[in-house]
Amino acid sequence: MKYLVKWVFLFLGVSILSFLVVRLLPVSPVEMLLQKYNLPLTEENKAFLTLRYGLDKSIVEQYYLWLVGILKGDFGISFFSRLPVREEFFRRLPYSFMIGFFSLLLANIFSFILGYFAAIEKTGILDRITRFFSILTLSFPSFLIALFIIYFLGVKVKIISFFSGNSFGGSVFSIFILCFYQMGNLTRIVCNRFLSLQKESYVKFYVIRGFSLEYVLFRHCYKPVLYSLLSASVSKCSSVIGGSSVLEFVFSIPGISYFLISSIVARDYNVIQAYIFFVFVWMFLIHLLFDIILFFFKERKEE
Structure with missing residues (x-):
């Protein structure tokens, strides 16, 4: 029980930290998108893309929606490839x-x-x-x-x-x-x-x-x-x-990893956050497997 509680708190801490750090990047994905398609950086264009990708909501609301989506297996949509992040991950x-x-x-x-x-x-x-x-x-x-x-x-x-x-x-x-x-x-x-x-x-x-x-x-x-x-x-x-x-x-x-580098350059929030979460889940499974092996190893040693 203590083992699961520890990892639940770690998950919440990592999710909050990764969410906040990603949004502290100096340039927003909206500006990167406009530069990619050679569109003027007008307030109208910024407002349109901000509304389209849900970046107009408060930080708390954005975090809640992202966390609920992650728990459901929905990593969101990549801002640049316009494909589901989960699909991009499993392909690469x-x-x-x-x-x-x-x-x-x-x-x-x-x-x-x-x-x-x-x-x-x-x-x-x-x-x-x-x-x-x-x-x-x-x-x-x-x-x-x-x-x-x-x-x-x-x-x-x-x-x-x-x-x-x-x-x-x-x-x-x-x-x-x-x-x-x-x-x-x-x-x-x-x-x-x-x-x-x-x-x-x-x-x-x-x-x-x-x-x-x-x-x-x-x-x-x-x-x-x-x-x-x-x-x-x-x-x-x-x-x-x-x-x-x-x-x-x-x-x-x-x-x-190559996809992550491109996403960091493009300030693709959903990809970066999903990558951090993916690594966290992977390390949780590795530690769980190692602890199970260690448990059975100790049991056999005591016998």
Whole structure:
């Protein structure tokens, strides 16, 4: 019960904050619409569009109508595409979800493997490589790697056409770039967790009995390491939907993040608010799933 109450209050707080912040943007969507269609910024034109999109109502009334619509599954109409926001989201979501999900999945797999071998031979070559990855991902922006790939493979070698309407090549490279940047942090988490477990008495006992350290870590220490890895991955699950925004823009992938960037530029209130709400619901489902897994894990451990 307390769990649901907490998330209900979080939902109300996020909805109010996102609604108010969006409306503090310096230029209104009405002015952006008039500029888009090269119409004069007269008071009559502004009043007409303001009335048409319901922006003439008070902030409280606008928030109430938007919140009721959200709870009914109606995200409103995009000011610029004039299509339902929900339709736009579900049409673009597969691109962003595929990039985010597969990049995080591969990052978890590779991070566990690299972190395991880096922990076995501390200060070895793999340990140094993982440290280098961690520093590189914090200091080198991902869009520079994307631009280099476009220039080398698309301009110099000309084996891939990135802007021909086929987003498959850009999506594949986006997956591996995001995977690389997520691995930088996750690999060190796995490595440090394995190193801390080496100091446990039961690990030392197995090693003294003649078992190799590699076997002991892999056979008896993988569960707490996986738990730490999954815990760190929960915070990265928001990137499954929105983490590829820069890469979608660079590779011109028609995903939901690319749509968000265009909507921010256009001051499309309904799209921006719906996106924030969508990410909130996604993170709620991820936390709920993780808590259920953790609950059953504890139950089995007690048995």
